Amino acid sequence: MATQPKLTPKLSIDRLVVELMALAQITEVEPPAVTRVVFGEADVRARAYVKGLCAAAGLTVSEDAVGNTFARWQGSDPTLAPIGTGSHIDAIPNAGLYDGCVGVLGGLEAIRVLQQLGFKPRRSIELVIFTAEEPTRFGIGCLGSRMMAGLLTPVQALALRDKEGRGLEELRAQAGFSESLDSVQVPSGRFHQFIELHIEQGPFLEQEGIDLGLVTHIAAPASQRIVIEGEGGHAGGRLMPGRKDALAAAAELILALESAAKSTGVIDTVGTVGICEVFPSAVNSVPSRVLMTTDVRDIDGTRRDSVLAEFVAAIQEVSKRRGVKIATELINADPPTTCDPAILAALEASATAAGKSFKKMVSRAYHDSSLVSSIAPVAMLFIPCRGGVSHRPDEYASPQWIGSGVHVLARTLALLAEK
Numbered sequence: 132m133a134t135q136p137k138l139t140p141k142l143s144i145d146r147l148v149v150e151l152m153a154l155a156q157i158t159e160v161e162p163p164a165v166t167r168v169v170f171g172e173a174d175v176r177a178r179a180y181v182k183g184l185c186a187a188a189g190l191t192v193s194e195d196a197v198g199n200t201f202a203r204w205q206g207s208d209p210t211l212a213p214i215g216t217g218s219h220i221d222a223i224p225n226a227g228l229y230d231g232c233v234g235v236l237g238g239l240e241a242i243r244v245l246q247q248l249g250f251k252p253r254r255s256i257e258l259v260i261f262t263a264e265e266p267t268r269f270g271i272g273c274l275g276s277r278m279m280a281g282l283l284t285p286v287q288a289l290a291l292r293d294k295e296g297r298g299l300e301e302l303r304a305q306a307g308f309s310e311s312l313d314s315v316q317v318p319s320g321r322f323h324q325f326i327e328l329h330i331e332q333g334p335f336l337e338q339e340g341i342d343l344g345l346v347t348h349i350a351a352p353a354s355q356r357i358v359i360e361g362e363g364g365h366a367g368g369r370l371m372p373g374r375k376d377a378l379a380a381a382a383e384l385i386l387a388l389e390s391a392a393k394s395t396g397v398i399d400t401v402g403t404v405g406i407c408e409v410f411p412s413a414v415n416s417v418p419s420r421v422l423m424t425t426d427v428r429d430i431d432g433t434r435r436d437s438v439l440a441e442f443v444a445a446i447q448e449v450s451k452r453r454g455v456k457i458a459t460e461l462i463n464a465d466p467p468t469t470c471d472p473a474i475l476a477a478l479e480a481s482a483t484a485a486g487k488s489f490k491k492m493v494s495r496a497y498h499d500s501s502l503v504s505s506i507a508p509v510a511m512l513f514i515p516c517r518g519g520v521s522h523r524p525d526e527y528a529s530p531q532w533i534g535s536g537v538h539v540l541a542r543t544l545a546l547l548a549e550k
């Protein structure tokens with residue numbers, strides 16, 4: 132068991148809450164809703180705001196070619212790999228203000244608390260703001276951490292397009308990032324260890340009155356883009372027997388995915404169709420084309436893959452029976468993540484020393500930590516969020532919950548930076 136550092140982090144939660152609120156004002160939509168799509172105007176302003184806070188704390192700020200941002204508190208032995216912490220500040224359309232931002236500004240607050248206590252880390256502590264954890268623009272989650280880990284190559288990244296057909300090259304340049312993307316991948320060992328503070332995005336901690344979740348596993352997500360090509364035509368003139376209605380085929384597939392996810396009989400399997408775009412989308416026209424996405428997750432990768440296989444069989448059957456063409460593109464199929472026992476032990480020791488209650492739990496949402504796990508040991512620290520609500524403007528975490536998370540994060544960073 133790790134020895135606790137001789138410090139009692141004193142938190143300025145007021146300062147942190149003010150900063151979270153200020154960051155939330157930087158949004159593409161009317162507050163309290165937060166929308167910050169990567170490389171959009173709000174994302175660029177939010178980056179500037181957070182970089183300013185990091186510089187004011189005396190951290191050395193740098194960015195890579197895709198906009199991943201690093202704010203380093205130099206340790207007494209700069210030759211040692213740093214302890215990393217952080218998360219993301221992009222936000223899906225109509226989101227809240229805590230997802231990702233608690234891990235970024237909370238990580239910064241943990242560093243500032245340690246600085247104020249006169250703590251001198253042996254290993255450097257590095258705050259990371261990952262680019263585009265959310266898949267909003269390019270359809271793939273964890274863009275920045277995925278590229279850092281080498282799990283999305285520059286060639287693959289350059290092929291990404293947003294809804295308007297704009298590519299990564301154009302959009303990153305617009306946001307001020309123009310170096311070669313080849314420099315984004317980092318070697319294994321770039322971080323000695325990595326910890327991400329985040330809201331739970333589920334109801335259990337609040338329901339059970341527990342201060343903190345120590346994340347042992349992160350679920351394995353997979354997503355696909357599916358295009359169904361049928362035959363359109365006049366809604367009155369095209370009689371039912373000859374129809375190749377792309378939306379009717381999509382409806383069957385949506386239900387097939389739901390049924391495949393339920394068929395495992397395990398609560399950990401989930402399947403969602405979150406996008407379904409109909410062409411030409413007219414009241415009196417038979418849908419000729421549908422674009423839809425699937426998102427399937429499980430903490431067991433094999434079980435997740437069995438759902439995908441069942442869904443593929445449904446696609447083939449529906450395509451044949453309805454005479455529609457169905458093209459599928461796998462966007463990602465990430466493995467589940469197992470968090471590092473040594474970091475979890477340090478988190479447990481820190482929570483105990485801080486007098487905070489905790490439970491071990493799995494993360495059903497995905498996170499940058501999952502991608503970072505291929506280059507460094509990782510763990511996550513969850514705080515409750517009201518009603519389990521996330522990805523909504525009414526997402527809420529109380530100052531007390533955030534304070535507990537930052538307190539334990541600060542202790543843990545101090546502990547790990549000494550080793």
Ligand code: GLV
Pocket residue numbers: 264265272495496497498
């Ligand atoms: C991340 O936001 C996720 O969808 O889990």
Ligand code: MN
Pocket residue numbers: 223230265522
């Ligand atoms: Mn999110």
Ligand code: MN
Pocket residue numbers: 219230231264329498
């Ligand atoms: Mn998040």
